[in-house]
Amino acid sequence: MASGFQRDKITGVFTAMDHDHDGALTEADFDALTDRWREVRGAPVGSPDHHRLATIMLGWWHTLRAAAGTDRVTVHDVLGVVDQLPSALDAVTETANAMFDAVDEDHDGRITPAEHQRLVDAWNGRPTPLGDVFRSLDTNGDGTLSRDEFTALWTEFWAGDDPTAPGTLLFGPVRQSNAKRGV
Template identity: 30%
Template sequence: MAIDLRNHKLDRAFDHIDVSGGGEIEREDLLGLGARILVGFGESPTSATGSRLVDGFDGIWTELAPASDARISREEFHAAMVSAFVEGDRFDPVFRPAVEAVAALCDTDRDGQVGPGEFRVMLNAFGTAYDDVDEAFDRLDQNGDGSLSVDELVEAARQYYTGDDPHARGNWLFGPL
């Protein structure tokens, strides 16, 4: 069951990137996800915050497919994600900076927190259904203060992309599974 849950979450993550539904992704597809987030927040990819996001997504791609012109299938994506971020030690040096960059972009008022409206803009870029966003936010808000800290978002991403606990809050990162 744990492997099935992880595979389901990784399938969903692959689909966030493979918006054309072609069954393979390349670097530009992952950067396209980053571009959707940037557009949602009206941020330029060349600004400090935008560059940080692009660099973070580039780092993830390099971990998944060292050849920058590579195309990877769903199965290769699963294997690379598990190798690097579940079984490997690459989450903190590679994935965490990308999550922190997304959180910094979402924190439009620079208060160190991501509020419900900011969270909604982010999830819109990932294709989450509008009606699922509020419940996802509430489930991720560990301390119930009405906002998500960077640490809460990083932990949610860790649980989502690497975890196999069916009760983990991070499973709600993009709405119900």
């Protein structure tokens, strides 16, 4: 069962993805995410980059839909999938690899701070100040994220429960619920 911290970070990502704010993820929400990301990157409609993003996002949608067993995936469905991730790390790695390919705009095998910023802005649907977040994510300090670094961060975010783990910041700072902060 997901901890309060896991619920907070997954709810934050879910809320950002729920484009129409109806409390459920559908294929249309993944289409909207693809469009936001395409726009943030300046990729023309119908371009190879647009098609690549759409393929990756809709692939993720189909995987999530199959795992949840419904065409209207709620945050509780997503949390149920997250509960299964520690025993399905191959699936987490597969998703991380697909996402790395989406984020690595120039296909150079590295994610730059600017590429990461565009991921977060697209995901959140608005410019998102990150401050020194990338420095925390860049565990080897070389100024970029390798596929291996990104995979570790992706795994920490989706399957982890450590608020101090660098991967917790992958989509930007996590807003913790009032109960978690003792408010």
